[in-house]
Amino acid sequence: MSLTDLARPGAAPRATLDRALTNPTSLALARERIGLITEAARRAASYVAGARHRPIAPDPEAVAALDAFRRPLQDGPRDAREVLVELDTLGSPATVAQAQGRFFGFVNGGVDNAAGAAALLAGQWDQNPALPVMSPVASTLDEVAAGWVLDLLSLPPTATATFTPGATLANLTGILAGRDALLTRAGWSVNADGLFGAPALRVITGEEVHVSALKALRLAGLGVDRIERVPTDATGAIDAARFPTDTDHLTLVVLQAGNVNTGASDPFEAIIPGVRERGGWVHIDGAFGLWAAASPLLRHQVAGAALADSWGTDAHKWLNVPYDSGIAIVRERADLERTTAMSAAYVASGDARPLMSLGLQMSQRARGIETWAMLASNGRSGVADLIDRTCARARLFASLLCDAGVEVLAPVALNQVMVAFGSAPGGRGDDAVTAAVIEAAQREGTMWAGGTVWKGRPAMRISVSDQATTEDDVRASVAALLECWEAVRA
Numbered sequence: 001m002s003l004t005d006l007a008r009p010g011a012a013p014r015a016t017l018d019r020a021l022t023n024p025t026s027l028a029l030a031r032e033r034i035g036l037i038t039e040a041a042r043r044a045a046s047y048v049a050g051a052r053h054r055p056i057a058p059d060p061e062a063v064a065a066l067d068a069f070r071r072p073l074q075d076g077p078r079d080a081r082e083v084l085v086e087l088d089t090l091g092s093p094a095t096v097a098q099a100q101g102r103f104f105g106f107v108n109g110g111v112d113n114a115a116g117a118a119a120l121l122a123g124q125w126d127q128n129p130a131l132p133v134m135s136p137v138a139s140t141l142d143e144v145a146a147g148w149v150l151d152l153l154s155l156p157p158t159a160t161a162t163f164t165p166g167a168t169l170a171n172l173t174g175i176l177a178g179r180d181a182l183l184t185r186a187g188w189s190v191n192a193d194g195l196f197g198a199p200a201l202r203v204i205t206g207e208e209v210h211v212s213a214l215k216a217l218r219l220a221g222l223g224v225d226r227i228e229r230v231p232t233d234a235t236g237a238i239d240a241a242r243f244p245t246d247t248d249h250l251t252l253v254v255l256q257a258g259n260v261n262t263g264a265s266d267p268f269e270a271i272i273p274g275v276r277e278r279g280g281w282v283h284i285d286g287a288f289g290l291w292a293a294a295s296p297l298l299r300h301q302v303a304g305a306a307l308a309d310s311w312g313t314d315a316h317k318w319l320n321v322p323y324d325s326g327i328a329i330v331r332e333r334a335d336l337e338r339t340t341a342m343s344a345a346y347v348a349s350g351d352a353r354p355l356m357s358l359g360l361q362m363s364q365r366a367r368g369i370e371t372w373a374m375l376a377s378n379g380r381s382g383v384a385d386l387i388d389r390t391c392a393r394a395r396l397f398a399s400l401l402c403d404a405g406v407e408v409l410a411p412v413a414l415n416q417v418m419v420a421f422g423s424a425p426g427g428r429g430d431d432a433v434t435a436a437v438i439e440a441a442q443r444e445g446t447m448w449a450g451g452t453v454w455k456g457r458p459a460m461r462i463s464v465s466d467q468a469t470t471e472d473d474v475r476a477s478v479a480a481l482l483e484c485w486e487a488v489r490a
């Protein structure tokens with residue numbers, strides 16, 4: 001199809017439209033763009049083909065070469081192709097090869113094939129799904145993907161799910177909705193009067209609350225020093241027996257599905273009904289762990305999660321959707337809209353899902369498209385298999401390392417493994433040896449895992465969150481770790 005075919009017969013006075021369509025500047029821009037997209041896709045493909053064969057962390061020389069980017073902005077324009085070549089030449093070698101099956105840091109997911117391809121195409125669509133009129137296709141796919149997520153996570157089908165830049169902002173959305181709902185029921189309008197003079201909320205979390213949930217509480221004006229933190233058991237889950245039973249209608253509780261170190265989830269069934277009966281609000285931070293609900297084998301670990309008022313989770317972690325993509329879910333749409341509604345001047349009354357009124361952003365990336373593609377490609381059983389498979393790889397990690405005399409610090413509930421390396425096989429993990437093995441392994445490059453602190457002890461955390469990880473990847477990674485350990489001991 002040539003560009004002139006784009007004209008619809010009779011859509012505009014033919015001669016003026018013809019002139020616009022054949023305008024030399026427009027034609028040159030369009031031709032350049034099409035050429036660049038093809039070139040970018042070719043380079044992306046060649047990057048993917050090569051990334052499996054390189055160290056996971058970039059070479060120090062490649063990182064040092066990034067200094068070439070740090071120059072003053074030049075005065076005039078530069079050829080776009082030159083810019084693309086520079087980006088690929090300097091940038092690609094300095095990436096962390098994180099979607100190749102042997103990156104186990106930070107619960108970062110890999111890239112599902114359908115989702116990655118969708119990102120490439122939809123990036124060129126450049127859609128803003130803030131309102132359906134801005135992008136019928138992005139709005140439709142967002143709605144479909146959100147519905148599928150509720151279905152997979154066994155959350156109430158009447159809840160409202162919207163995409164966010166990550167779980168931190170998904171948690172913030174749920175916490176803000178909870179804060180405003182509690183205060184509204186107590187006769188206080190945050191929208192009108194802010195928090196000045198508002199009734200004080202009681203905020204309760206577990207001792208093992210994720211740092212980003214604390215940040216969200218802080219951003220919501222609730223203050224970290226006022227939070228009550230309930231002790232957790234040996235797995236990192238809240239000890240239900242120690243959860244306060246005197247919560248009231250001004251209590252906001254933030255629970256966790258999937259402790260970032262152990263994968264353990266709080267006892268939802270024991271805690272949530274009482275808090276809600278007494279008029280409180282329960283939000284669940286389920287950045288990755290909530291996805292256990294998508295596996296028939298593992299969903300008992302998050303039993304009762306559906307009882308909460310709001311949830312925050314990620315698509316870019318365990319679901320292997322490209323960055324960035326989180327999901328905020330609120331049981332009652334009115335509770336979400338009270339906090340996020342935009343002025344009626346923008347939102348047409350007929351809009352079923354005006355996203356700018358259902359989240360923290362106005363303009364936004366059309367994030368739902370990639371989750372739609374992932375789910376459309378994998379289906380229910382494919383998602384369950386992804387969850388089960390990565391958990392099985394995590395258990396394999398733990399058993400191989402344990403067999404080699406490495407200390408495994410907590411039971412492997414889901415896809416997270418925590419280990420500490422001793423000064424001799426079979427001994428208790430030693431802080432200095434563990435730190436040295438982490439550093440050596442990152443430098444060696446077969447795999448990548450980072451450090452964490454568990455109950456006051458430094459540990460290596462191995463998070464199996466990439467759909468690409470095979471048993472052979474685990475065996476190769478364990479072999480590399482054991483060699484590094486031996487070298488550190490020598």
Ligand SMILES: *Cc1c(COP(=O)(O)O)cnc(C)c1O
Pocket residue numbers: 107165166167168169210212213256258259260285286287288314326
């Ligand atoms: C990763 C994580 C978060 C934060 O998610 P982002 O998508 O990085 O904002 C919150 N809670 C838990 C338990 C996590 O693992």
